[in-house]
Amino acid sequence: MAHFPLLSLVTFLPLVGAGFILTIRGEPDVVARNARRVAMWTSLVTFVLSLFIWFNFDNSTAAFQFQERADWMPAFNISYRLGVDGISLFFVLLTTLLTPVCVLASWESITERVKEYMVAFLVMETMMVGMFCALDLVVFYVFFEGVLIPMFLIIGVWGGPRRVYSAFKFFLYTLAGSVLMLVAMLVMYLYAGTTDIPTLMSYRFPPEVQIWLWLAFFASFAVKVPMWPVHTWLPDAHVEAPTAGSVILAGVLLKFGGYGFLRFSLPMFPDASVTFTPLIYTLSIVAVIYTSLVALAQEDMKKLIAYSSVAHMGFVTVGAFTVTVQGIEGAIYQMLSHGIVSAALFLIVGVVYDRMHSRDIETYGGLVHRMPGYALVFMLFMLASVGLPGTGGFIGEFLVLVGVFQVNTWVAALTATGVVLGAAYMLYLYRRVIFGKLTKAHLQRITDMSPREVAVFAPLVILVLWMGIYPPSFLDPMHASVENLIQQFELARAVTEGVALAGR
C-alpha cells in the first residue's frame, strides 16, 4: 500500500465527482436526478475507500502513515504532503461518513439548483478531508480556508429567510480569525524556513514568539470551535442553513478548531499553551454553563441544539489542554461522538422541518402518537447528547473529566455541571416536542419516518451505540499518537524549564 496514493484518492475523488456533475446537461428533472445519483455514488465510494485507511492503519506507531509527498514550490521549500496519524484518522472517516448521509438527507428537501448544491457538497468534502490529511502549512491553509466558500454558498443560497445575514456573519467571523493565523504561518516560515508540519512539530520556537503565534492560531481555532464569546455566529448559521449544511457544520467544521489545537497549538507552542491554559479553562467553563443556560431558554429547535454544541465543545477544549492521556483521548472522542450525535440531532429537526416547515418548538407536541419510530430515534440521540453511559457521548465526557480532575478539581467540578444542565435542556426539549397530547390540528396527519429517512439514521444509530459499548475500536488507534504528543510536550516543557533554571 505504500505507493498507492490512498489519501489523495480519498481527498480528490469527490472533486472528480463534482466535475462530473458539472458536465450533466438536459431537462432540469433529469439533471437533478443524475446529480443526486452521482453525488451519492461518489461519496459512497469515497467512504468505502476511506475505510481502507482504518483497516490498514498501524496502531503501534505514532508516525504519520500513508504519507505522500510531491514537490510543489521547491524554491520556497513548500511541498504537497499528506498523511494521517491516530489523531486525524477518525476525522477523515467522520467526514467521509457524513457526506453520503447528507446527500441522502437532501434527496427530497432540496429541489432548487440541485446540481450546484451537490457540487458544493462534494467540493466541501474534498476540502475537509484534505484539511485533516494535510502535513504542510500551505496545503493545510488552502483546505482550511477553502471550506468556507462552499459552506458560505450553502447557507447563503439554500438557507432560510435570514440566510444572507447569517452567511456573512459566518464568513467574516471565521475569516477574521484565519487572517491572523496566516500571518502567524508566515512568521513560522521565516523562523523555521519550512512549512512542513512534522518538522515544525519538533522545531523549538522561542517562548516569547510562541505567545504571539499561539494567540494568532487561537483566534482562528476559537472561532471555529466555537468558544465563548466568539460563538454567536453558530446559532445564526445553524438556524438559516439547510439541514445538511447544519450537519456538516456541527459534525465536521466545528472539529477544525479542536483538531487545530491538537495539531498546532499543543505540539508547536507548548510553553505558550501552558501559559494560556487558565484562559482556555475559563472560557470553556463559561461556555459550558452559559450556553447550557441559554439553551434552556430557546424556542427554536435548531438554536437549542446549536447552543448545546457550544457547551459540548467546551468539554473538548478543556480536555485537550489537560495534556493527560484521558483528557486528550476524551477530547478526540468527544469530538467524534459529537460529530455523530449533533449531526443526528440536526437531521432529526430536519425530519419534522421537511413536513411542517417550522423549527419552533411551539409548533410541535405529542408527536409520539403519530411518529413512534421518530420518537425512538430522537430519544436515543437525546440520551447520547446528555452522555448516558452506553452511548458514545458518555465516553468522551467521562474521559475528559477524568483527565481534568487529575489537573484541577475545580475545573472538573464546574465543567461537570454541564452534565446536569445538559440533561435539563434536552429533556425539556424532548418533552415539548414529543410528549403530551396531540392536539394541534396541523399535526394530525403527520407521518412517521420514510424508508429513506430510516436509512439516513441507521448508520448513525449503530455508530453511537458501538462507540458507547465497545470504544476500543476507536480508542486503540489513538493511543500511540496521543502518548507521543504528551511525551513531546513534556520533553519540550522540561527543556524550557531547564533553560529557565540554568539562566537563573
Place this chain on the structure above:
Amino acid sequence: MAAIAVFLPLLGSIIAGLMALFTPEDKDRRARFDTLSQWVTCGAMILSAVVAAFVFADVVGGGRPHTVELLTWIDSGALEVSWALKMDTLSAVMLLTVTSVAAVIHVYSVGYMHHDPGIPRFMSYLSLFTFFMLMLVTADNLVQLFFGWEGVGLASYLLIGFWYDRPSANAAAIKAFIVNRIGDFGFALGIFAVFVLFQSIHFDTIFAAAPGKADAVFQVFGGEFHALTVICLLLFVGAMGKSAQLGLHTWLPDAMEGPTPVSALIHAATMVTAGVFMVARLSPLFEFSEIALAVVTIVGASTAIFAATVGCVQNDIKRVIAYSTCSQLGYMFFACGVSAYSAGIFHLMTHAFFKALLFLGAGSVIHAMSDEQDMRRMGGIYKTIPVTYAVMWIGSLALAGIWPFAGFFSKDIILEAAWAAHTGVGSYAFWLGILAAFLTAFYSWRLLLMTFHGAPRADEKVMAHVHESPMVMLIPLLLLAAGALFAGYIGYQWFVGADAPGFWGNAVFVLPEHSALEDAHHVPAWVKFLPLVVAAGGIGLAFILYVLSPNLPGLLAERFRAVYQFLLNKWYFDELYDWLFVRPAFVLGRGFWKSGDGALIDGVGPDGVAAATRNLARRIAGLQTGYLYHYAFAMLIGVAILITWYLWQRGG
C-alpha cells in the same frame, strides 16, 4: 450462568420493544401482540429468576464467588475498565431479590395494565429496567456501576413518564432524571477521585489498596483533605440522589405518577435501594472514614424521621407509601453508617418484599376503585376485596415491625446496632429511629383504616364497581405476602445472626473496632422491646383517631394549622428548590441569551463592527459630492498642510 440471568431481561426488553414499535392498527392482531409481548417478557424474567436462584446457590451455598469477564470497555492510559459480572454474596443476594421481585411484578402487570393501549412498550421498559439494575448490582468496577446507575435512572424516567399524555407525569419524569443527575454529578466526581488516588476504579484493586491509603490526603477544591473521606462523601451524594435521601428526595413522591407496578418495582423494591447497595459494596472504603460514616448515619436518620412525619398527613395512598419508602431507606443508611452493612442489606431484602406487596396491594385497591388514589374518597371496602385487604394487613404488619413479620427482624437489628454503636450519631439515629417507628405504625394503620374501614366515601357508581382483582394479580400478591411473612425469619441467621460470617465471606468489610452489629445481639432487653412497644402505640393512636373519634384528626389539623400545612406541603422543599434553582436558571438563560449574546457580544462584535463600517462608508460617500470646487478646496488644504510640514521639517 450469571450472564444468562443478567441478559435475559435485556433480550425480552428488545423483543417487546420491537413489538411496541411495530404494533399493528388492527385490533385482533394488536391483542395478539400484547399477549405475545407479555409472554416473552414474563417468560424471560421468570427464567432469569430461576437461573439467579442457581447462581445464588452456587455462589453462597457452594462458596464460589467469581467474576465473569465479558468485554473490554474503556482503555485509555492507566484507566482500564471492563464489562464484567462480579458474583459474590452481596451481588448474589441482590441478583436473587431483584429478579424474583421483578418476575412477580412482571406477572402482576399483565393484570394491572390490561386496559392500557401500550402494553408491549410497558413490558419492554420494565424488563429494560431490570437489566440495568442487574448490571448495577453485578458491576465489578465503579464505571459499570455508574452505567447501571444511570441506566435505571433512564428506565425510571421512561416509566414515570409512561403516560406521556399527562403533563404531570412528564414533569415528574424530568424531575426524577434531573435530581438523580445532581446526585450522579457527585458520584462521577467521586469516581474521578478514586481514580486519582488508586490509579484504578476496579473494585478488587481499590479494596486491596484501601488500607494502605487510610491516611492519605490529597489536594482537592483548594484545600488538603483526608482522601477517603472526600471520596466517600462524593460517592454518597450519588447514593442520596438515587435513594431519595433528605435534600435530594423530592423526585420520589412525584414519581408516583407512573403506573403502580413501576412504583413497586423501581421506587420501592429495587432502584431506590441502589444507594444502600453502593455504600455496602464500598464498605472497604467507608470503613476508613469516620466522618463519612457519621454523615451517612445522620442523613439516614434525619430522612427516616422527616419522611415519616410527612407520610402521616398525605392523602394519596401511593404517596403515603412513597414517603414510607423514603423513611425506610433512611433506616438502611444509618445501619450502614454504624457499620452494620449486612443489617442494612437485610432490611433492603425484606423491605423489597413487603414494600412491593404494599404497593401492589395499593394498586389492587386503585384498580378496584376505578383509578381513585385519594384515601379521602375510599373506605368501607374491606368486605368486597378481602384478599387485597388481608395482604395489605400483612404488608403493614411487616412494615411496622411486628413479630413475626419480616420487618420485625430487620428493623430491630438496625435499631439495636445503632444503640450498640455507643456513639453520639448512633444514639441520634437510635432515638429518631424509634420515633420514626412510632410514626410508621401510625401512618400504616391510618392508611389501612382510611382505605378499608368506615363509611364508604366514594360515589355509588364507583362503589358498585368495586371488585377483587383477577388471579394474575392476586397470585403475585400472595407470593410477596409469603415473602413479607417469612423472609425475615429465614434470613435472620444468615444475614446478621450466627451464620453471617460464612454467608457473607469477603463481600462486606468491617473493621474490628466497628463492632456495633456484633454488640447488637447483647443489648439490654428494653432496647429490644422498645420498637415493638412504640409500634403498638402507633397502631393504637391510629385506632383512636380514625375509629373511635373520627372527628379528632380534623380538629387537630385546625388547631395546629401551621404544623399541618408544613407537613402537608412536605416541608416546602419543592417551593424552595423552585425558587432557588429552577426559576433562576430560566431567568439567567434568557438574560444571557438576549443581553449577553444579543446586545453585548453581537452588539459590540459583528453587528457593531458592521454598523460602524456602514456608518463610515456613508460619511465617506458623503464627501464625494461631485462639485469641482469641493475637490479643489480639499486639494488646496492638502497642499497647504504639506508645505507647512515641509517648512517645519526644514526649520527644525
